[in-house]
Amino acid sequence: MHEALFWQFGTGFESRGQILNVSLFKSIFYEKRTMFDVHFQLRYPRRGKNKTPNYSLPAAIYFVVNVDGVLSTPRTTGMKVLKDDWDSTAQKINGSSDEVQHKNRRLKRIKSDLDALEQELSATMDVVTSQHIVDVYVGKKQKRLTVSKAFDNHLETIRNPYDKEEALKEKSMEKWDRSKELVEEFLKSIKMENLPVIHFTLPLAEKYRKFMVKKYKFGKDHTSRNLSYLRTVFQEAKKDGEVPNNPIYDVELPRSRPKKPEPLTLLELQRLIDFRAKDIWLQQSADAAIFMCFTGLDHCDYMNFDADRHIITIDNVKIIRMVRQKMCRKGYRPEPVEIPILPEAMAVLDKYNGYLPKIKYNTILDQVRQIMSMIRVTKNISMKNLRKTCGTYLLNKGVRMEVVRDVMGHETIAITEKIYTIVYPETIINEFRHLLIG
Known part of the structure; x- marks a missing residue:
């Protein structure tokens, strides 16, 4: 109704030769929109008794949400940058390498996701605070990231590393692919195909170990290797800020002592x-x-x-x-x-x-x-x-x-x-x- 009224009045004013500022006119009918902003800041490692920042080391990039001048608690993006490489005005990392472009895209995506979330919450709530936006954003990410998705993300990273010389050999990639198939088969067997990472706890990890031993007769080394792959996947998701912690970080990975090969006489x-x-x-x-x-x-x-x-x-x-x-x-x-x-x-x-x-x-x-x-x-x-x-x-x-x-x-x-x-x-x-x- 407001829009229709706006255009009706607008046409009337223009017919009388008066030009009306659109944004000013809209403010007559709409409440002033909440001031919203996402700002990135750096946190440097601290050293010494005085805990002075060490600017020579890479700093962690945090994001802060600002709603009407009230700031949220900083949350990590999972990325780091050197002081000289950070452009605080443009809020991005300087450089043209693939790694830098990848990080800048992630920063841009975080900002756009938070902006979309603020608009979504504002449409359904009378009052939206900066901390509430951050809490909902982090919670949604955690609930959205499934074990299979986390595995896919990690496989994509190791298949296309920034340094081509660090690319895994074909046999190593086959082991990673097979490990993902085993995890998905296990989740299917317990009817939890879309299980979030944060719910894959230590008891479930032990259940997964028993699944591999019972169905495939895997020994200590084989089961521990597949669990270590899964632990690595979760740890990378934590570094990227997609989960608050690695739920199986303390999982036991026993190994059998390797048998020394005997030479032929x-x-x-x-x-x-x-x-x-x-x-x-x-x-x-x-x-x-x-x-x-x-x-x-x-x-x-x-x-x-x-x-x-x-x-x-x-x-x-x-x-x-x-x-x-x-x-x-x-x-x-x-x-x-x-x-x-x-x-x-x-x-x-x-x-x-x-x-x-x-x-x-x-x-x-x-x-x-x-x-x-x-x-x-x-x-x-x-x-x-x-x-x-x-x-x-x-x-x-x-x-x-x-x-x-x-x-x-x-x-x-x-x-x-x-x-x-x-x-x-x-x-x-x-x-x-x-x-x-x-």
Whole structure:
């Protein structure tokens, strides 16, 4: 009715040649709108007895709601910024990087969400206070953020990191995706698909642990890993200010002690070399295992091995020169290792003309275990056994510890001494032979 009246009077005034200020005229019919503003402020870490702010460290960004001059208590945005990077006038972070643009979009979204909430509350309430707006805003976010949504947010972040060099490998991403599927399956089983993060408490975490053990027969390590993924997701949501706390921050994550891989003995190595199978796939796995036993390559290095690129000749001796994949972390690229090719490894290369069979990890592990059973090796076999066999073999053949360190690609000689100090019985006998004969 007011609008219709406004335009009726407006037309009348204009017809008399009088121009009316629209905002002034509207104030005749409307009550003055509440003064509303969202302001961002920085909080610096404090140090010393006087608790003076340390401006050299990143400051946390807080938001404050102002309604008619009354301020709310500051609430964190979950973001930090250096003093020199903050533009207090424009209320944004200076810079053009993807990370900065992402943070500025989040600040803008917080401001627009609060503004929309203030209008929504003003339409239904006579008096709206700044603190009430903040409390409703935080509460809505907490109730709105479900476990599945929090997981999706975190997966999106790790799939598209700001630093491309920190991107997870495909296998690691598969583990995260599988962990999300497990959580969703559990929530579906208890008919709580849209459970908010704040309601996923410790008792529910223990129920989730039992679910994994009962349905999938997971051990300590597997259940703890999936719970740690979930805890990380909740912790990131807390940092972003989407939940007040991590409800499973104190969840227990027991782990079983890792079993140290045992190297193959000289007799077991010879049985592996002599092994022959009619099944071509089984024989290829045996040959691949021999190559790893006499080069010390991990399975990932074996899969990346290319004879044309990685074999060089020094003083008429063929050498493998390549960078170990597991040493490449967060942009760090180590020096390549140099591994002289022993006769047993060269025989495998010659057999396949340098083009070694590429066999997936789970496939070769299953087949190597089958082979070890056939040649009467009773050890608990993993692919680490093959690499450890190489280092132990070299030491027992009299190769110096420093040389073994370089061949295996260890950062320090202490690692080599810790892992490869196993002495074969044959080595002991050879060392004492002159004493026994004498």
